[in-house]
Amino acid sequence: MQAALPERQENCWALPEMILDPDRYFDPEPGQRKIARELYQRVAGMPIVSPHGHVDPTLFVDEGVSFGTPTSLFIIPDHYVFRMLHSQGIPMEALGIPRVDGGPVETDHRKIWQVFAENFYLFRGTPSGAWLTEELVDVFGVTRKLDGNSAQDIYDQIAEKLEQPAFRPCALFESFNIEVLCTTDSATDPLDAHKKIRASGWHGDIRPTFRPDNVVNLLTLGWRENIITLGEVSGVEINSYSSFIEALEKRRAAFKMLGATASDQAAISAYTHELSPFEAENIFQHALNGDVTGNEAAQFSAHMLMESARMSLEDGLVMQIHIGSIRNHNSATFRKFGPDKGADIPERSEITHNLSVLLNKYGNDPDLSLILFVLDESTFARELAPLAGHYPALKAGPPWWFYDSINGMRRYFDLVMETAGIYNTVGFNDDTRAFPSIPARHDVWRRACANWLAGLVVRGIIDIEDAHVMVVDLVYNLAKKAYRFDTN
Amino acid sequence: MQAALPERQENCWALPEMILDPDRYFDPEPGQRKIARELYQRVAGMPIVSPHGHVDPTLFVDEGVSFGTPTSLFIIPDHYVFRMLHSQGIPMEALGIPRVDGGPVETDHRKIWQVFAENFYLFRGTPSGAWLTEELVDVFGVTRKLDGNSAQDIYDQIAEKLEQPAFRPCALFESFNIEVLCTTDSATDPLDAHKKIRASGWHGDIRPTFRPDNVVNLLTLGWRENIITLGEVSGVEINSYSSFIEALEKRRAAFKMLGATASDQAAISAYTHELSPFEAENIFQHALNGDVTGNEAAQFSAHMLMESARMSLEDGLVMQIHIGSIRNHNSATFRKFGPDKGADIPERSEITHNLSVLLNKYGNDPDLSLILFVLDESTFARELAPLAGHYPALKAGPPWWFYDSINGMRRYFDLVMETAGIYNTVGFNDDTRAFPSIPARHDVWRRACANWLAGLVVRGIIDIEDAHVMVVDLVYNLAKKAYRFDTN
């Protein structure tokens, strides 16, 4: 790999330090930059509202929990990071990614860090590069550029910090000024971590999110075991579709008791369809008997989106749908390392037709809050914004995953806002597993919002008064309202 | 709704006035802005050519016709406006939108205006917001920002203006400097309004456009009644496919007599297909008998695009096709309020294959002028521009509907012009029902063109001489030539 890198020039423009530009991500035109800076200053210090993400709640069950080594913090849990190294031919074993079969992988965290540092140039111009740099500088006080030469010194510096109480997850939660953090939790999860956090007396506001994917998608590996677990945690004997629904409703209530304000469903497509009770029961029995067909499972998933909407209207949980990701595209990686290893690849999506059954039944009800996340930007202006700009129940989710980036946000503003208006959007989600990256991710959003609005001001599209209101809405109010934290 | 709005800050940047930035929509970089201003000045005062839109011709049958109240002017007829209010949970009844069943809706226009004003913040950064602001300021001399506080004063101010002769439609037509305005009229329309305008002696150039949607799409609600009406207005007894064609040809001739230079067809897709006379007759008879299938209707629509092209070549009417809109997506809204209520949602489109039958038969004939409008921007660079950049008959229609906006125009220039060149495009269409918004919409286009060309000049892609020629072409010549106003 290294051979590909041209020799670094030793000359006047060499910058061995890693510095964060205080005006980073702002357009360079001085007029716009000045206004962007002004708008950013207004929101830079606001509390972080993080309504959707994948942080492990066990990090917060006890104020003494530590992140471990720099490698266990930055590399091993972050598939955004190791998929890029993998793309250049570095085996995931060499990065310490645990194997499903427990087989040997690299355990020398300093060695893994060295490989990472030597290949850190791969992240130039990527959002991961921006987040990592911001974490290194802002959270850990690193000032040298990360490369093969500086690797071990920087490792030492971070490791030393990670042993300090101020770098425990609970302490960082507070210094990050997080007002609320939602995790994502399986419907079958007993939520022990969340119970412990509540019992601990620690005042951080951490809430679960109800995610029924592994029971509503009948072809999920281990579905029948999941149903048994769901029966156990809900206290409902599940032998029929109606008892299944009852169990889900009980779990939703239990999630709500622990602060949940939202559910979330991942679906390949936005296809919605309503089954008759008889059809639903019939398919569910096939699944229990292990002879459900692919088509039945697809119809059932489509039906369960309808059911989620109905339940949301009844219990008030906000409904989230994430569509368009083909999970585990790389079978070899999946077999060896399991899911969520950077091999989930988007596919083309369709919303106008697929979501019409749900929208026609529930979309006119302003009491439903349905937030749709898509990975196909061609739907942004064509389908998502027109639908969100018409149906009271539907809101456009923020730029997700590959689009949680400077360009992704700019394109989102460009494609969505003219038709939907910002008030049919819901602010920002960081959607991350990497807890220490949360401030960096929200900072990108805040800067992107400030810069976008500044662009509207200098083009005479909005005035500065409105821009000041809108930047606070985009950074804080819209998420808080859409996820009903203001009333829960 | 209002609760969602953060409190407005009372401080130095408060701007209670509503002011139009004279450099609005121009890029802020001073070099580009200077050239944009120069190019804009060249075309700002040129006459408006409006070759496609939906203004009601009865507004012009008599110079005494009035627009009514501010609410009947700005809100009730404009689905761009009330769909946004609806998206935030405001019932359309509360906005005075007439119900199909004649049931009760709000009739207090001041009350409706108040709701509109209190929610005017929803339009921040949207094209509707820009047009409305420009109309309020430029046409009605409003200077305060529209919100809940200023609502009634502004209502008074507009209402007072609307009673003056200078604010009658005919007077505004002249003060707007409209050279030609085309309406859209059903094939079955007897064109009484157009006849009256011609007979009135008023010199405004208003022309009909031949739109056969409700007779060529066999599944249109009320199709058989439409065929009877078509028979009546054309004087042809329609009992066969061939008499149907004869009736259409007669109507086209009648439209031409009243100044029409173009036809227009809305189609879900660009699918074209040629039926044999026997097949066409057979399907037409099924339709007359009320037992046509969905597939037959689709084949017939595809065939009628071919027929339109043939007729266009014979009678010289420019052919327009608008594709990709799923009409009346919201059934409840459609049942209660009828069509064109802000619930038409785009779908993905395909042109390369769908249009190939038509292009292969007629596309090489420079005597055909076929203008294609699409709502799927992913086709702009991929299909529309390459096809328009090859076939002599095909021109790329301007950015339509949701894309008739600052961003939409910028993306259109970006995606279409490199491959098609500007001379395979046709200038601008305002496509509006909202007559007083016409100058604002054309002004956005003029500014967008000036700014785009200025960007090319400062990047050394074109020189200033060419930019001066191109801006006049884009604003005036291309539309006039493509719609054959220069020769009709």
Add this chain to the structure above:
Amino acid sequence: MQAALPERQENCWALPEMILDPDRYFDPEPGQRKIARELYQRVAGMPIVSPHGHVDPTLFVDEGVSFGTPTSLFIIPDHYVFRMLHSQGIPMEALGIPRVDGGPVETDHRKIWQVFAENFYLFRGTPSGAWLTEELVDVFGVTRKLDGNSAQDIYDQIAEKLEQPAFRPCALFESFNIEVLCTTDSATDPLDAHKKIRASGWHGDIRPTFRPDNVVNLLTLGWRENIITLGEVSGVEINSYSSFIEALEKRRAAFKMLGATASDQAAISAYTHELSPFEAENIFQHALNGDVTGNEAAQFSAHMLMESARMSLEDGLVMQIHIGSIRNHNSATFRKFGPDKGADIPERSEITHNLSVLLNKYGNDPDLSLILFVLDESTFARELAPLAGHYPALKAGPPWWFYDSINGMRRYFDLVMETAGIYNTVGFNDDTRAFPSIPARHDVWRRACANWLAGLVVRGIIDIEDAHVMVVDLVYNLAKKAYRFDTN
């Protein structure tokens, strides 16, 4: 046509000279422009690496070969040029494009040039316009703008140059500073020109590329004749699938002997599928018997992509796939003038599912270098970048064809780089038949890279040190490495 052109204004901004702005294609903001200029200066003079294109190798078999007239150089071989003239109704016969049947076409090259010059305004703002201008100015020293008035003088000026030894292809190859140029050659091509070049003693590095389209796509017109030719040039009697594979492998070896480092396959879609040896043989026999079905041919093409990947792993040739072009969309043009006449139109593409069979079998092998070119930009961020950012074997090909342009490159950087990183891309391909346009095309890329990187620098996304490394990688190193010129 000329009538469409508004009268040229005779006033202060008239610029009768044609001048290349030294800062062309750079953003106007002075801070960014300064850095863009600095980065551009670094790479402006670097050797040209041209790993994929369609230049005719016979131009170089003898240092005395000439380009002929200005018309034979600029117009007749360049479908980018004449398709635009055709789109405005100028018959291809009038441009001297040879007919398949040998029928009469215009032979007066001065007359053709005059038509071209009078219509040169059609290319305003297009990449062809930019390249042509740059060729006229930089290669031929033209200083007047090309139009109807200057046409004959400019013709004289170019014609005079073309007779000089310095304007022979071999001489230009050297003055253009081309380090390596790859042509594209059918699998059935005996490569006589390449042999002659090698034998001539001339030191230009010109290499063939193995293109098996006309034998792996069983429905290719003349497929059986192609198989006979393939048998002859390979010395393998082809009567079975296995002998067909053997012949291909022999041809690949022969191409390698003459310097080839890559193969290339054009496919409508990225669909990959593996046939059993029995199935492959069966389909191949059907093809030999002339009774292969459309579906069999599609399966076979999909299988041959798998075979190409296998062969690439064995012989080390880089594998290129170009997808998404519907060839010869205009049947009349195809019948009269043959293929490659500007009527190839892109269609929507899909990669995530279509390429999964190949990627799952070979994608994790870093020894495979698979470069994918697409014409559907909606796949860039959604599919291409995520796949290239995960699979070690896959690299994103540069912006191709209609996207080999200033806007196309900008969108490519915008959509691809955040997710793939630049190190999963392969630099630039000029992909041209128009040899004298090579420097202009590479210059656009170099300027686009410099400007993009400068934009990242002024936004604080990368530092200037990294920008200097990245611009050299994008302009030179990435192509050289991806196409293995560094090791071959």
